Amino acid sequence: MGRKPWLIIGDFNAIRGPNEKIGGASWGDTYCDDLNNCCREASLDDLRYMVNHLTWSNCSKGQMRIACKLDKALANEYWRDAFADSLAIFLNPSISDHSPCIVSCGGIEERRKVPFKFYNMWAKYESFLSIVREAWKEDFGGSPMFNLVNKLKRLKGELRKLNRDGFWKISDKVL
Known part of the structure:
Protein backbone atom coordinates (compact mmCIF):
# COMPACT_ATOMS: atom_id res chain seq x y z
CA MET A 1 0.00 0.00 0.00
CA CYS A 105 -13.60 13.70 5.23
CA GLY A 106 -13.77 16.88 7.29
CA GLY A 107 -11.81 19.85 6.04
CA ILE A 108 -14.80 22.17 6.00
CA GLU A 109 -15.02 24.28 9.09
CA GLU A 110 -18.52 23.88 10.39
CA ARG A 111 -20.37 26.66 12.13
CA ARG A 112 -20.62 26.03 15.85
CA LYS A 113 -24.17 25.04 16.68
CA VAL A 114 -25.65 26.71 19.71
CA PRO A 115 -27.95 24.37 21.62
CA PHE A 116 -31.58 25.40 21.86
CA LYS A 117 -32.69 26.54 25.31
CA PHE A 118 -36.21 27.40 26.36
CA TYR A 119 -36.48 30.53 28.52
CA ASN A 120 -39.40 30.78 30.93
CA MET A 121 -39.65 34.53 30.28
CA TRP A 122 -40.97 33.75 26.77
CA ALA A 123 -44.11 32.18 28.26
CA LYS A 124 -44.98 35.53 29.88
CA TYR A 125 -44.70 37.39 26.56
CA GLU A 126 -48.15 38.53 25.37
CA SER A 127 -47.91 36.86 21.94
CA PHE A 128 -46.28 33.63 23.14
CA LEU A 129 -49.37 31.40 22.84
CA SER A 130 -50.28 32.74 19.41
CA ILE A 131 -46.69 32.10 18.21
CA VAL A 132 -46.94 28.50 19.45
CA ARG A 133 -50.42 28.07 17.94
CA GLU A 134 -49.27 29.38 14.52
CA ALA A 135 -46.15 27.22 14.48
CA TRP A 136 -48.19 24.16 15.44
CA LYS A 137 -50.94 24.63 12.79
CA GLU A 138 -49.08 23.35 9.74
CA ASP A 139 -49.40 19.63 8.99
CA PHE A 140 -46.25 18.22 7.44
CA GLY A 141 -47.76 14.87 6.47
CA GLY A 142 -45.92 11.63 6.98
CA SER A 143 -45.81 9.66 10.19
CA PRO A 144 -46.93 11.22 13.48
CA MET A 145 -43.29 11.35 14.67
CA PHE A 146 -42.17 13.07 11.45
CA ASN A 147 -44.99 15.59 11.90
CA LEU A 148 -44.05 16.21 15.55
CA VAL A 149 -40.35 16.69 14.80
CA ASN A 150 -41.08 19.18 12.01
CA LYS A 151 -43.55 21.14 14.14
CA LEU A 152 -40.95 21.35 16.91
CA LYS A 153 -38.31 22.53 14.43
CA ARG A 154 -40.65 25.23 13.16
CA LEU A 155 -41.51 26.29 16.72
CA LYS A 156 -37.81 26.42 17.60
CA GLY A 157 -37.20 28.81 14.71
CA GLU A 158 -40.08 31.04 15.78
CA LEU A 159 -38.91 31.08 19.40
CA ARG A 160 -35.36 31.94 18.33
CA LYS A 161 -36.80 34.80 16.29
CA LEU A 162 -38.82 35.95 19.32
CA ASN A 163 -35.67 35.85 21.43
CA ARG A 164 -33.68 37.81 18.84
CA ASP A 165 -36.39 40.45 18.29
CA GLY A 166 -37.77 40.89 21.79
CA PHE A 167 -35.21 39.64 24.28
CA TRP A 168 -31.81 40.05 22.65
CA LYS A 169 -29.20 41.45 25.03
CA ILE A 170 -31.88 41.86 27.66
CA SER A 171 -29.30 42.57 30.37
CA ASP A 172 -28.25 45.72 28.44
CA LYS A 173 -31.89 46.85 28.25
CA VAL A 174 -32.45 46.37 31.99
CA LEU A 175 -29.56 48.67 32.92
Missing part, protein backbone atom coordinates in the same frame (compact mmCIF):
# COMPACT_ATOMS: atom_id res chain seq x y z
CA GLY A 2 3.00 2.28 0.27
CA ARG A 3 2.68 5.65 1.92
CA LYS A 4 -0.71 6.49 0.43
CA PRO A 5 -3.95 7.11 2.33
CA TRP A 6 -6.25 4.08 2.27
CA LEU A 7 -9.89 3.80 3.25
CA ILE A 8 -11.80 0.56 2.80
CA ILE A 9 -15.58 0.56 3.38
CA GLY A 10 -18.00 -2.31 3.24
CA ASP A 11 -19.70 -5.33 4.70
CA PHE A 12 -16.84 -7.45 6.05
CA ASN A 13 -19.23 -10.15 7.33
CA ALA A 14 -16.98 -10.49 10.38
CA ILE A 15 -16.56 -8.86 13.75
CA ARG A 16 -13.31 -7.84 15.44
CA GLY A 17 -14.31 -8.82 18.97
CA PRO A 18 -17.19 -9.78 21.30
CA ASN A 19 -18.14 -6.12 21.86
CA GLU A 20 -19.30 -6.02 18.22
CA LYS A 21 -22.14 -8.53 18.65
CA ILE A 22 -25.26 -9.03 20.75
CA GLY A 23 -27.61 -12.01 20.77
CA GLY A 24 -27.33 -15.39 19.13
CA ALA A 25 -24.52 -17.89 19.61
CA SER A 26 -21.20 -16.42 20.73
CA TRP A 27 -18.44 -16.07 18.18
CA GLY A 28 -15.14 -17.33 19.47
CA ASP A 29 -11.87 -15.54 18.84
CA THR A 30 -11.21 -17.72 15.81
CA TYR A 31 -14.05 -15.97 13.94
CA CYS A 32 -12.37 -12.63 14.62
CA ASP A 33 -8.80 -13.72 13.85
CA ASP A 34 -8.94 -13.44 10.05
CA LEU A 35 -10.21 -9.86 10.04
CA ASN A 36 -7.94 -8.80 12.91
CA ASN A 37 -4.89 -10.36 11.20
CA CYS A 38 -5.77 -8.67 7.91
CA CYS A 39 -6.13 -5.29 9.64
CA ARG A 40 -2.84 -5.77 11.50
CA GLU A 41 -0.92 -6.74 8.33
CA ALA A 42 -2.38 -3.87 6.32
CA SER A 43 -2.06 -1.39 9.24
CA LEU A 44 -5.79 -0.65 9.11
CA ASP A 45 -8.03 0.33 11.98
CA ASP A 46 -11.64 1.44 12.36
CA LEU A 47 -12.22 5.02 11.34
CA ARG A 48 -13.83 7.09 14.07
CA TYR A 49 -17.58 6.59 13.72
CA MET A 50 -20.90 7.76 15.09
CA VAL A 51 -24.66 7.05 15.23
CA ASN A 52 -24.88 3.22 15.06
CA HIS A 53 -22.30 0.92 16.63
CA LEU A 54 -24.04 -2.25 15.44
CA THR A 55 -24.57 -2.02 11.70
CA TRP A 56 -26.48 -5.22 10.89
CA SER A 57 -29.50 -6.82 12.51
CA ASN A 58 -31.66 -9.84 11.84
CA CYS A 59 -34.63 -7.44 12.37
CA SER A 60 -36.03 -9.59 15.20
CA LYS A 61 -37.08 -8.36 18.61
CA GLY A 62 -36.40 -9.52 22.15
CA GLN A 63 -34.52 -12.77 22.72
CA MET A 64 -34.43 -13.52 18.97
CA ARG A 65 -32.57 -10.29 18.09
CA ILE A 66 -29.04 -10.58 16.77
CA ALA A 67 -27.04 -7.47 15.88
CA CYS A 68 -23.39 -7.09 14.85
CA LYS A 69 -20.92 -4.52 13.59
CA LEU A 70 -20.36 -6.17 10.20
CA ASP A 71 -20.00 -2.95 8.21
CA LYS A 72 -16.80 -1.04 8.69
CA ALA A 73 -14.78 1.89 7.46
CA LEU A 74 -11.12 0.91 7.88
CA ALA A 75 -8.33 3.42 7.35
CA ASN A 76 -4.55 3.43 7.54
CA GLU A 77 -2.41 5.97 9.41
CA TYR A 78 -1.78 7.95 6.21
CA TRP A 79 -5.53 8.42 5.77
CA ARG A 80 -5.85 9.60 9.38
CA ASP A 81 -2.94 12.02 8.87
CA ALA A 82 -4.36 13.39 5.60
CA PHE A 83 -7.98 13.52 6.81
CA ALA A 84 -7.65 14.01 10.56
CA ASP A 85 -11.28 15.09 10.96
CA SER A 86 -12.76 12.24 8.92
CA LEU A 87 -15.41 9.99 10.39
CA ALA A 88 -17.86 7.32 9.32
CA ILE A 89 -21.54 7.89 9.97
CA PHE A 90 -23.54 4.66 10.12
CA LEU A 91 -27.19 5.65 9.59
CA ASN A 92 -30.29 3.70 10.57
CA PRO A 93 -31.11 0.86 8.16
CA SER A 94 -33.99 1.50 5.76
CA ILE A 95 -34.41 -0.89 2.81
CA SER A 96 -31.63 -3.24 3.93
CA ASP A 97 -30.77 -4.98 7.16
CA HIS A 98 -27.42 -3.12 7.05
CA SER A 99 -26.74 0.49 8.07
CA PRO A 100 -25.73 2.75 5.19
CA CYS A 101 -22.39 4.46 5.73
CA ILE A 102 -21.41 8.02 4.88
CA VAL A 103 -17.79 9.05 5.29
CA SER A 104 -17.15 12.69 6.03
